[in-house]
Amino acid sequence: MMQESGTETKSNGSAIQNGSGGSNHLLECGGLREGRSNGETPAVDIGAADLAHAQQQQQQALQVARQLLLQQQQQQQVSGLKSPKRNDKQPALQVPVSVAMMTPQVITPQQMQQILQQQVLSPQQLQVLLQQQQALMLQQQQLQEFYKKQQEQLQLQLLQQQHAGKQPKEQQQVATQQLAFQQQLLQMQQLQQQHLLSLQRQGLLTIQPGQPALPLQPLAQGMIPTELQQLWKEVTSAHTAEETTGNNHSSLDLTTTCVSSSAPSKTSLIMNPHASTNGQLSVHTPKRESLSHEEHPHSHPLYGHGVCKWPGCEAVCEDFQSFLKHLNSEHALDDRSTAQCRVQMQVVQQLELQLAKDKERLQAMMTHLHVKSTEPKAAPQPLNLVSSVTLSKSASEASPQSLPHTPTTPTAPLTPVTQGPSVITTTSMHTVGPIRRRYSDKYNVPISSADIAQNQEFYKNAEVRPPFTYASLIRQAILESPEKQLTLNEIYNWFTRMFAYFRRNAATWKGAIRTNLSLHKCFIRVEDEFGSFWTVDDEEFKRGRHIQRGRPRKYCPDENFDELVAHNPSLIKNMQSSHAYCTPLNAALQASMAENSIPLYTTASMGNPTLGNLASAIREELNGAMEHTNSNESDSSPGRSPMQAVHPVHVKEEPLDPEEGEGPLSLVTTANHSPDFDHDRDYEDEPVNEDME
DNA sequence: TAGGAACTAAACACTT
């Protein structure tokens, strides 16, 4: 079990509470407290987890690159003026194929989600993303330029041939086009390969365990016969079409535009068909190569420095001729080469997808950050938090399909991501370690139902720790309920219902819930004849600090108080916590406060109108004084209601005087404390009052 | 580095 815990800790990783080595195990061990011993396991588990995590990051990076690529391509396609017949002809093929082809390397929707969530966007990361994007754009530009040139060349050739005018025009042109196209393909592949390599170098692209040497397989020469066939067909038809349009110049321009803009996607387009029909060929790659070499003998992408650059080959070839020989013999079109090409295509496709998605996300993030940063209240840190939230949102939105959320295996490095979402820490992705995402509490940014709803499906199915604090979640659960109140058990149920993560280790998180309910002032326990339930004082929650350690016990059936409560069942926790020190008047005052701050209780707390009014008056006075005090207290009691601020400290009275009276002692003790509402006295200055009494 | 916040674990008390 220790291992389990370790694993989970890791997997959840940074996300969760990496922190307590001891506590983490509990998460996994489902309440096996005894299992606490763990100091040792962590190390081992961590290793494995780290690996997993690294993989995940790599995948992430891969997808980022892909998305960028894809998006660029899409943009180009859209902008591409008369995108040629090619696009028209094979539009349907592309999608299915690409999807199918991606499968092997596909990141499950969940993983994607997690990745997205995990995306801890530190400034450095943003920078990296931007840089990557820039690099990609540069490459795109290069591609475009290249295609322009190619087109020009092609046109020149055409013109020349037409000049010669000996051969049947059509044949000549087709042949020329074919030549040029082959060349283009090669060049394009080369560029893509370079791009992939560069990605690799940047660490964006990593070899996946199941895909050995993947990145090393260039597209060059990867054209499958069918693809070539398709391509040529298109070329032919396209050319014909161009001819019909007449003007060579205009067609030239158009072509240039089209090609340049849609070339990359075309590649995939053309290739895609292949995926389905595992190529049998009719056209020969060798031919193509030799053709292209005739024109650019030394520019063969697979040949350089006297070495065959076919992935994993590196055979030494004295001269270009021998290289060609070698190429044709060793890397002829066979199953292996085809498979390699296919794999490479998948890689490219994935990269494209990821690029597109990540670009979207990046934009959303930046937009969001910008917006938030302009908001007066938002502090830099909250911004991060908020943005992170948005991040996860956009992530899920961007990839709705990624929501099939089949929970990944427990050992999967999912969690790390989890934490990411909410907490974009300044720690870069590599150090994703313990990112504790505490989303709304800290900065008084309550989770909106939308926040949770956005990823509701995800959290329901993925065993990912939600990036919200317990307090936030509890609040959410309560607020979501029709009555705005829930029993403890109902809160439990909400957690298990809404979050797959809370379907295990019940002892741990249930305990955490109880602790939070007790410690956070914003949670108010209300008793009625049927039992007790919890409500939330949203104002208190928004105030920020919820935990007030050492405050007097809330749960103390004091006689006077009980009576009061009997009439005002909704007397809140706040009151309870301090009632011990207070007289009924105090209670009334608190009730009034509750009334003002907690609409929910208005009626109840107003049980005694007179008291309520009186209390209100007093409260106002108090507020004035307290505000003064609070302003000095700064963060120590921002959320504290005046009453609580007044009696913050009864802290350990019970423990302190064990002799005094057991059992409901706290009540007794507290009750004895200060029968009169002596609030103006600052108890904080006098930590231990009991003794004084 | 200190302090605050969040979390976890645990102990204890009370209720059902």
Next chain:
DNA sequence: CAAGTGTTTAGTTCCT
């Protein structure tokens, strides 16, 4: 008595 509930404290980790 056991289980559930509620409170409190201590310790850990993370973040500022």
